[in-house]
Amino acid sequence: xxxxxxxxxxxxxxxxxxxxxxxxxxxxxxxxxxxxxxxxxxxxxxxxxxxxxxxxxxxxxxxxxxxxxxxxxxxxxxxxxxxxxxxxxxxxxxxxxxxxxxxxxxxxxxxxxxxxxxxxxxxxxxxxxxxxxxxxxxxxxxxxxxxxxxxxxxxxxxxxxxxxxxxxxxxxxxxxxxxxxxxxxxxxxxxxxxxxxxxxxxxxxxxxxxxxxxxxxxxxxxxxxxxxxxxxxxxxxxxxxxxxxxxxxxxxxxxxxxxxxxxxxxxxxxxxxxxxxxxxxxxxxxxxxxxxxxxxxxxxxxxxxxxxxxxxxxxxxxxxxxxxxxxxxxxxxxxxxxxxxxxxxxxxxxxxxxxxxxxxxxxxxxxxxxxxxxxxxxxxxxxxxxxxxxxxxxxxxxxxxxxxxxxxxxxxxxxxxxxxxxxxxxxxxxxxxxxxxxxxxxxxxxxxxxxxxxxxxxxxxxxxxxxxxxxxxxxxxxxxxxxxxxxxxxxxxxxxxxxxxxxxxxxxxxxxxxxxxxxxxxxxxxxxxxxxxxxxxxxxxxxxxxxxxxxxxxxxxxxxxxxxxxxxxxxxxxxxxxxxxxxxxxxxxxxxxxxxxxxxxxxxxxxxxxxxxxxxxxxxxxxxxxxxxxxxxxxxxxxxxxxxxxxxxxxxxxxxxxxxxxxxxxxxxxxxxxxxxxxxxxxxxxxxxxxxxxxxxxxxxxxxxxxxxxxxxxxxxxxxxxxxxxxxxxxxxxxxxxxxxxxxxxxxxxxxxxxxxxxxxxxxxxxxxxxxxxxxxxxxxxxxxxxxxxxxxxxxxxxxxxxxxxxxxxxxxxxxxxxxxxxxxxxxxxxxxxxxxx
RNA sequence: GCCGGAGUGGCGAAAUUGGUAUACGCGCACGACUCAAAAUCGUGUGGAGCAAUCCAUGAGAGUUCGAGUCUCUCCUCCGGCACCA
Numbered sequence: 001x002x003x004x005x006x007x008x009x010x011x012x013x014x015x016x017x018x019x020x021x022x023x024x025x026x027x028x029x030x031x032x033x034x035x036x037x038x039x040x041x042x043x044x045x046x047x048x049x050x051x052x053x054x055x056x057x058x059x060x061x062x063x064x065x066x067x068x069x070x071x072x073x074x075x076x077x078x079x080x081x082x083x084x085x086x087x088x089x090x091x092x093x094x095x096x097x098x099x100x101x102x103x104x105x106x107x108x109x110x111x112x113x114x115x116x117x118x119x120x121x122x123x124x125x126x127x128x129x130x131x132x133x134x135x136x137x138x139x140x141x142x143x144x145x146x147x148x149x150x151x152x153x154x155x156x157x158x159x160x161x162x163x164x165x166x167x168x169x170x171x172x173x174x175x176x177x178x179x180x181x182x183x184x185x186x187x188x189x190x191x192x193x194x195x196x197x198x199x200x201x202x203x204x205x206x207x208x209x210x211x212x213x214x215x216x217x218x219x220x221x222x223x224x225x226x227x228x229x230x231x232x233x234x235x236x237x238x239x240x241x242x243x244x245x246x247x248x249x250x251x252x253x254x255x256x257x258x259x260x261x262x263x264x265x266x267x268x269x270x271x272x273x274x275x276x277x278x279x280x281x282x283x284x285x286x287x288x289x290x291x292x293x294x295x296x297x298x299x300x301x302x303x304x305x306x307x308x309x310x311x312x313x314x315x316x317x318x319x320x321x322x323x324x325x326x327x328x329x330x331x332x333x334x335x336x337x338x339x340x341x342x343x344x345x346x347x348x349x350x351x352x353x354x355x356x357x358x359x360x361x362x363x364x365x366x367x368x369x370x371x372x373x374x375x376x377x378x379x380x381x382x383x384x385x386x387x388x389x390x391x392x393x394x395x396x397x398x399x400x401x402x403x404x405x406x407x408x409x410x411x412x413x414x415x416x417x418x419x420x421x422x423x424x425x426x427x428x429x430x431x432x433x434x435x436x437x438x439x440x441x442x443x444x445x446x447x448x449x450x451x452x453x454x455x456x457x458x459x460x461x462x463x464x465x466x467x468x469x470x471x472x473x474x475x476x477x478x479x480x481x482x483x484x485x486x487x488x489x490x491x492x493x494x495x496x497x498x499x500x501x502x503x504x505x506x507x508x509x510x511x512x513x514x515x516x517x518x519x520x521x522x523x524x525x526x527x528x529x530x531x532x533x534x535x536x537x538x539x540x541x542x543x544x545x546x547x548x549x550x551x552x553x554x555x556x557x558x559x560x561x562x563x564x565x566x567x568x569x570x571x572x573x574x575x576x577x578x579x580x581x582x583x584x585x586x587x588x589x590x591x592x593x594x595x596x597x598x599x600x601x602x603x604x605x606x607x608x609x610x611x612x613x614x615x616x617x618x619x620x621x622x623x624x625x626x627x628x629x630x631x632x633x634x635x636x637x638x639x640x641x642x643x644x645x646x647x648x649x650x651x652x653x654x655x656x657x658x659x660x661x662x663x664x665x666x667x668x669x670x671x672x673x674x675x676x677x678x679x680x681x682x683x684x685x686x687x688x689x690x691x692x693x694x695x696x697x698x699x700x701x702x703x704x705x706x707x708x709x710x711x712x713x714x715x716x717x718x719x720x721x722x723x724x725x726x727x728x729x730x731x732x733x734x735x736x737x738x739x740x741x742x743x744x745x746x747x748x749x750x751x752x753x754x755x756x757x758x759x760x761x762x763x764x765x766x767x768x769x770x771x772x773x774x775x776x777x778x779x780x781x782x783x784x785x786x787x788x789x790x791x792x793x794x795x796x797x798x799x800x801x802x803x804x805x806x807x808x809x810x811x812x813x814x815x816x817x818x819x820x821x822x823x824x825x826x827x828x829x830x831x832x833x834x835x836x837x838x
Numbered sequence: 839g840c841c842g843g844a845g846u847g848g849c850g851a852a853a854u855u856g857g858u859a860u861a862c863g864c865g866c867a868c869g870a871c872u873c874a875a876a877a878u879c880g881u882g883u884g885g886a887g888c889a890a891u892c893c894a895u896g897a898g899a900g901u902u903c904g905a906g907u908c909u910c911u912c913c914u915c916c917g918g919c920a921c922c923a
Binding site: 213214217218221222224226228244245246247248259301302304327328329330331333334335339340341342346347348349351383420422566569570643644645646648649650651652654656657659660661663664708709711712713714715716719779781783785786787788791823824825826828831832834835836 | 844
């Protein structure tokens with residue numbers, strides 16, 4: 001009897017599948033298409049992490065099932081290879097990032113192939129390949145051409161350790177998401193993409209797509225669309241006015257002061273509005289506030305500081321004069337940088353009022369009905385309530401009051417509605433070497449020419465992007481890709497210049513518009529640039545004329561099922577939706593779920609170290625998947641990663657659990673070695689029910705990603721089969737076909753041993769018979785007052801009368817009913833009978 | 839603070855959606871095989887009790903013949919956002 005040896009059968013079938021191109025997607029097919037996608041990995045120097053195989057195996061199970069169901073499946077793989085770790089390694093070792101990338105990609109490829117994943121390797125894309133990034137640059141040029149890219153000097157998040165500017169999404173708690181160093185604010189010229197122009201569509205178009213609710217809400221909250229009103233407050237005794245912005249104008253009768261951000265122009269020295277006696281205090285406060293970093297502000301917590309400006313604003317609703325204060329809790333980047341203080345119904349305003357002895361007025365009565373004076377912060381409520389002390393708003397619900405007063409203020413000309421978003425334009429340049437060069441040049445002559453032109457709209461010579469960014473000229477499409485040149489040093493500089501800036505020969509070019517002297521943009525794109533659109537390239541990976549042929553895009557899109565990490569919800573997932581919508585608008589990609597790239601999105605949980613802590617090199621708890629494959633086999637690793645717990649949940653690694661799964665596979669193997677297979681069906685009704693239920697359970701669980709219970713169902717079936725002396729051929733084959741997506745090598749081997757000449761993955765997915773799922777024999781539970789007291793075997797279709805008679809006949813039940821009056825009998829067909837007694 | 843999600847054996851977790859709580863796996867205990875150990879196989883395994891029984895799904899209340907599942911109040915943990923007005 002041969003024993004189970006994955007080291008022999010796994011490489012054998014991997015080679016066979018690859019040589020036969022069994023998992024290659026067909027460009028044209030009469031079958032329906034199915035596109036499964038996983039987030040392509042960054043090929044780090046550490047090699048594959050044990051977290052990688054979980055989502056890859058999960059969608060591999062799906063891909064294999066779909067093929068057996070008769071679909072033309074696209075399940076592609078590639079590498080997102082630009083990025084900091086490779087560049088940092090290059091700085092340290094002097095090796096070229098390209099060389100390092102090639103080496104890492106080779107390692108990843110070997111490791112991934114050993115897992116038996118059914119990727120279509122022929123369609124592999126690598127973002128650092130010039131034939132690929134040529135189209136990444138092309139997309140940037142299109143964004144530029146349509147006026148969606150602009151260069152601006154702005155305060156950006158600067159990581160002093162990575163020496164790189166970060167997008168808002170890359171900053172977590174004031175620190176660099178990648179290295180944890182505190183982020184500084186720096187003024188820098190950066191390229192930005194106008195993702196905000198798509199804010200509404202990015203929020204609204206989520207409705208029809210199948211994403212988990214938490215991903216949708218997280219994206220919607222990140223976009224943060226709110227209806228505001230900007231209210232004009234004349235500054236008493238001047239011709240000036242201050243525009244405060246609020247989402248809660250309903251509480252405006254409760255306003256007792258106005259607060260401006262320290263950067264607000266109204267209180268600047270140049271304006272000279274501040275009365276002489278307040279000038280010194282104000283200037284001191286502003287200077288101190290400006291010096292504070294974000295970290296210092298955060299460290300202060302909610303402690304409020306501020307200074308009275310000596311000015312008053314007029315609330316025209318009730319003709320009250322409100323003192324104008326300056327405080328750094330008001331942010332210049334939010335709204336108009338000026339707020340009206342309603343201390344009764346805003347916690348920050350309450351804290352401010354308390355700190356400076358300003359009056360507190362109640363204008364809302366909350367659900368608790370409290371109408372007393374507001375003296376404690378717990379009484380300050382913001383979410384629900386009814387208006388009081390607010391003249392014509394009195395008695396109204398706050399939401400209704402908000403709508404009414406917005407209309408009123410607008411009609412009076414005192415306020416103006418505004419839709420605002422939390423989402424900011426996307427900082428799209430990096431001062432680094434290992435990224436796609438931004439395909440633009442700067443030409444001084446063209447800049448002068450554009451600046452001198454009076455009517456820009458009539459200009460046909462320059463594109464929207466060129467008019468928007470005078471002097472910046474697009475590299476002609478036929479000159480793409482702008483390839484990365486060889487440099488001697490990859491080190492970024494503290495001045496924030498890319499190492500490319502030192503390459504004089506590369507930087508100096510002639511202007512494609514006027515032929516005059518020009519210089520290249522030396523910033524590169526962020527690592528998100530290549531991952532924005534990679535799933536489009538898989539449809540047609542070798543195309544040299546377009547990012548992909550329209551007919552191939554029309555055939556394969558949308559992605560039917562995209563699985564990835566939660567950490568990308570407000571990064572890659574949002575960015576790539578934006579880019580897709582843009583490409584849709586310029587008619588490069590087809591109509592797809594409206595204009596959404598992904599029909600269904602799911603996400604996987606992280607795999608943690610054995611103690612439940614995050615796996616990391618420093619903790620020394622990293623598990624190498626290749627070692628698991630060597631010791632237990634790929635089928636064991638695959639099955640274990642799916643069986644270990646709910647797919648969406650983070651879960652600690654447990655090597656003992658791996659051994660348990662290996663034991664299961666050995667048992668399956670031995671059962672097939674030992675058991676006699678007979679052609680005739682001989683299983684009894686109960687065994688048939690189990691088989692058909694397992695087919696249903698496994699089929700359904702793959703769709704709902706309950707892989708852990710699917711594996712458990714396979715184990716139960718296998719345990720039953722192992723106990724039988726003979727197994728019918730059809731049962732054995734059904735079992736193998738169910739097991740095949742999970743443990744493909746073992747299933748293929750046993751399938752062939754049954755005499756099949758074609759792969760099990762060319763066989764059909766098993767069907768089940770609804771009639772056989774229903775058991776003929778059941779265990780009927782007998783309850784007294786809802787407590788289980790007995791159970792009896794009965795035919796599934798037992799009637800209430802028969803059940804009652806049978807139950808009463810049981811001595812135990814008879815004892816319980818002795819001398820009691822039965823008030824009611826609850827009968828649930830096929831399940832239980834419950835006697836309700838006194 | 840706000841928005842999500844979750845609390846079930848020693849551990850990872852199941853529970854047909856209101857109907858036998860703890861499936862499946864790990865671990866543990868005992869037994870078989872062995873000179874012995876590992877591996878393997880078998881049996882047992884929520885807690886208390888000799889037993890009949892009783893008690894158990896984060897805590898407390900409620901609805902119901904019946905609640906892990908529904909409702910309310912509270913506690914804890916995880917993820918996201920955050921002086922966003």
